[in-house]
Each structure stands twice: as structure tokens, then as C-alpha cells.
Amino acid sequence: MGRILCVANQKGGVGKTTTAINLAAAFARSGSHVLLVDLDPQCNATTGVGEAPTVRHALIGPDPIRERLVTLSEPNFFLLPGSRSFEDVDMLVREGERDSDRLRRHLRDGIHGFDYVLIDCPPSLGTLTQTALAASTEVLMPIQCEYFAMEGLTQMIQIIRKVMEADPGQLEFGGILLTMYEPDLPLTEEVDAEVREFFGDIVFDTVVPRDVTLAEAPSHGCSVFDYAPRSRGARAYLELCMEVMEI
Amino acid sequence: MGRILCVANQKGGVGKTTTAINLAAAFARSGSHVLLVDLDPQCNATTGVGEAPTVRHALIGPDPIRERLVTLSEPNFFLLPGSRSFEDVDMLVREGERDSDRLRRHLRDGIHGFDYVLIDCPPSLGTLTQTALAASTEVLMPIQCEYFAMEGLTQMIQIIRKVMEADPGQLEFGGILLTMYEPDLPLTEEVDAEVREFFGDIVFDTVVPRDVTLAEAPSHGCSVFDYAPRSRGARAYLELCMEVMEI
Numbered sequence A, B: 001m002g003r004i005l006c007v008a009n010q011k012g013g014v015g016k017t018t019t020a021i022n023l024a025a026a027f028a029r030s031g032s033h034v035l036l037v038d039l040d041p042q043c044n045a046t047t048g049v050g051e052a053p054t055v056r057h058a059l060i061g062p063d064p065i066r067e068r069l070v071t072l073s074e075p076n077f078f079l080l081p082g083s084r085s086f087e088d089v090d091m092l093v094r095e096g097e098r099d100s101d102r103l104r105r106h107l108r109d110g111i112h113g114f115d116y117v118l119i120d121c122p123p124s125l126g127t128l129t130q131t132a133l134a135a136s137t138e139v140l141m142p143i144q145c146e147y148f149a150m151e152g153l154t155q156m157i158q159i160i161r162k163v164m165e166a167d168p169g170q171l172e173f174g175g176i177l178l179t180m181y182e183p184d185l186p187l188t189e190e191v192d193a194e195v196r197e198f199f200g201d202i203v204f205d206t207v208v209p210r211d212v213t214l215a216e217a218p219s220h221g222c223s224v225f226d227y228a229p230r231s232r233g234a235r236a237y238l239e240l241c242m243e244v245m246e247i
């Protein structure tokens, strides 16, 4: 079984979708067989790679997930599209633990055969994110170097520990990724130092700089590697890919 | 009854909390009696003004809200703190429409006597945000000038229309606010033109520039007016305050 990376953080706008798309694209470029799963009702990961959301999400329909996968233009790269009707899933998962198990099993069965699976989560600690965590082998937490981003991290870590205790040996910390990094801002330096002091080795060495090409790429429906391969953003996600593969 | 502005957008990290805090502080400086309500389980509005979250949110306890208000150091400025246990409220509101009515009534009773009430919402279109919309007189939508931010706006507008139809004459569009505005970026120019063409007059003339003092102020527990009164961020929120008061 491949590695299943859940990209999660309840703080909004920290670079979860940008990381899920571009890290998945970097793994695919290195020859691995990669699946990107969009679990966010906003469907940003789906439209960011130029695809359209589906009416009902594959995870809540009866069909096997394999039949709902979309082959992307970049080789070795597949997508399980999101659905704006995820409010249904949130309701569904809430109604009973047994549905959450069903969702988990459905997710796990569908993702065999991939070397890397990346799951993009909505900005919340609700049941959708907890179900995704329960189906994953590791969790990757993007954070901005700003005051509010630090605040939510401890809450996030508590939820992760809860999932780890429910199913020991399944989920591990994949790492904390500093995004939109601006080295000449004192706030960035301060948060960087605090996060590394507090969380130590689980913080990736690679940081992703603030780079407008990362914000432009999704409006062209492709990863930063297709849109601006020599940009600082592309280089950072390539570096991150190598760092994650070494773990 | 005063004006109740719900600051909402399901897209994460677009400046909801920054707008709620600094617009509330600007109203308070102009002599109005102002209440900031934190409905986000992240409690960023609460910690951003230097206060601590409460264990149970005032809205779900039995006490009248009046007894749970916190007086802030800036004159005329009060806070109803958030609670990290909002998962309770989300559960509560989901279990039955009658609870959502209770929440709405509780919120409405507690906010009499204020000229302006600002409600900071979490990045979601779930029941918490819908309840806040139902208790408000107008909705203010901050958006970043980026591709993903445009995407979610139509979905947001659909939910707002739904709330407007359920209780005609109560909720109006307060306006769309462009935040983290960087005039020399082509992406900013593109999104600005598209939003103004599509939404016309409901887009505020005032835009809020990207200004790091807005990101630094919350780590000092105060509004941008106390932290950096001559900054571009402070000037923009003062301008916005005047534009909103004229409506």
C-alpha cells in the first residue's frame, strides 16, 4: 500500500490546496503513480487542475471509486473530483459512526495501487477532516508564518492525537510546512523560530516562498510545473517532494 | 435596533477576522457603541483583541448574553468571546431547526443597545454561518484578489439568497470588500475588474492593501489603530468605516 498524505489545517487560506496539487504533481513527475482526492466542498483542488466538480461525490455514491477517477493531462496523475454537495457527506458522517466507517473503507478500497495519495481537506476540524485523517498514513500541515496560524496548531495536534489513539500505528505526523514564507519580514522570522523550537524535527527544512506564480497557476488549470517550471514556487515543491520521499 | 454586520466567506484566509476586528474598532473610534461577536471555533477574533476564549460559548449557555460581554481597552468596544467547543454548537444547531431558532433569538436579544454589531464567522457555509446570517441585517464578504477566492463567491451568494428568502426584508447585501490588494500584480487587476463587472455597485470603493502591520497587530492583542495608526491598513479600514456608515 502506498503512502496516503492528508493535507489538513483548520486555519483557512494557509496553502492546503496549493500544497496538495503541487506536491502531487511533483510526485507524478518523479514517475510515481499519484492520486489527488478533493474532500473540500469548495472544490478548489478539482478546478485548480482544470477539472469540474461532480454532482454527487464518488465517496457517497454506490459505484467503486475506480470508476470515478479522472486522468489528468500530466502523466501518472489522477484525480478523484470534489463535489459542492459535500454538505451531504458532512451530514452523512455525522449521523452515525457506522457511516464514517463506510466512508473510510470506501476511501481505502479505492486508493489501492497508487504510490502516493494526497487528500485536500476543508478548513475545519469537523467530521470530514477527521474521516480523512483516519484513512491516511500521514498528515501534512501547511501553516503561514503569521500569528493566527500558530494559534490553531495546538487544537489541530489534539485532534490528530485523538485519531492516532483510536487506531494506533496507522496515522503518523508527516510534517509541518511553512508556506508563503517572506524571509525579510520580522513576523516570518519570529513564527519560524517559534514553530521550530516548539515542534522540532517534524517541521520540514523546505519552506515555500510567497510566489505569485503559485496563485496564478490554478487559473490556468495546471500545476506550477506546467505553468512556470523555473519559478521559486516550482523549485520549492520539487525540494519538498524529495524531502518527503526520503522520510 | 442597530446594524448587525455578518462578516462571512467560506473561502479560508481572505481577511474575515482582520476585517471584523478593525472595522469594529473603527466604528468604536467614531463614537458608536460596538459589539464584536466571535462565532468561529478558532477564536481568532477573541485572541486578536487580547482576550481569552470561554469554555462554553455564551450563545449555548443559559445566561443572558449581557452577562458574558467583555469590555475592551478601546472605548465603546465590547466583545462576546468565542469558544473552541463550537463543535457543540454546530451539533446543536444541526439537531433541530428549533435550536437554530433558539440560537437566533438568543443572539438577537443579547445585541440590543449596540449601534453596530460585527459577527466573525468560520470559513464554512455550515449551520453556524447560516444562523449568523439569519440574525444579521447585512452581510459583508471579504475576498482576496485571487483565482480560488472568485470561485466560491457564487456558492456564497446562493446561501445568502436562501436566507433572504426565508425571512424577507431582514438581511441585505452589505458589500464585497477586496482585501490583501496588490495593485502592481496582474492577478489583482484581473480579479478586481472581473468582480466589479460581475457584482457592480455592491463592491466597496475602498480596498484594503496588503500591509504586514495588519498581520502584526493581533499578536499585540489590539486593533491596527492602536498598533500602527498611520499605516496603510489603518487608513483603509477608516475609509471603509466611513463608506459603510454612509450606506
Ligand SMILES: Nc1ncnc2c1ncn2[C@@H]1O[C@H](COP(=O)(O)OP(=O)(O)OP(=O)(O)O)[C@@H](O)[C@H]1O
Pocket: A011, A012, A013, A014, A015, A016, A017, A018, A019, A040, A044, A121, A122, A123, A179, A180, A181, A208, A209, A210, A211, A212, A214, A215, A216, A233, B010, B011, B012, B013, B123, B146, B147, B148, B149
Ligand atoms: N506560496 C504561495 N505564494 C503566493 N500565493 C500562494 C502561495 N500558496 C498559496 N497561495 C495563494 O493563496 C491563497 C490561499 O491558498 P490555498 O487556497 O491553497 O489555501 P487553503 O489552505 O487551501 O485555503 P482553504 O482554507 O480555503 O482551503 C490562494 O489564492 C493561493 O493561490
Ligand SMILES: Nc1ncnc2c1ncn2[C@@H]1O[C@H](COP(=O)(O)OP(=O)(O)OP(=O)(O)O)[C@@H](O)[C@H]1O
Pocket: A010, A011, A012, A013, A123, A146, A147, A148, A149, B011, B012, B013, B014, B015, B016, B017, B018, B019, B040, B044, B121, B122, B123, B179, B180, B181, B208, B209, B210, B211, B212, B214, B215, B216, B233
Ligand atoms: N490586508 C492584509 N495585509 C496583510 N496581511 C493580512 C491582511 N488581512 C489579513 N492579513 C493576514 O492574513 C491572514 C488571514 O487573514 P484572516 O485570519 O483575517 O482571514 P480569515 O478569513 O478570518 O481566515 P479564516 O478563514 O481562517 O477565518 C492572517 O494572518 C492576517 O493577519
Ligand SMILES: [Mg+2]
Pocket: A016, A017, A018, A040, A044, A120, A121, A122
Ligand atoms: Mg483549500
Ligand SMILES: [Mg+2]
Pocket: B016, B017, B018, B040, B044, B120, B121, B122
Ligand atoms: Mg477568521
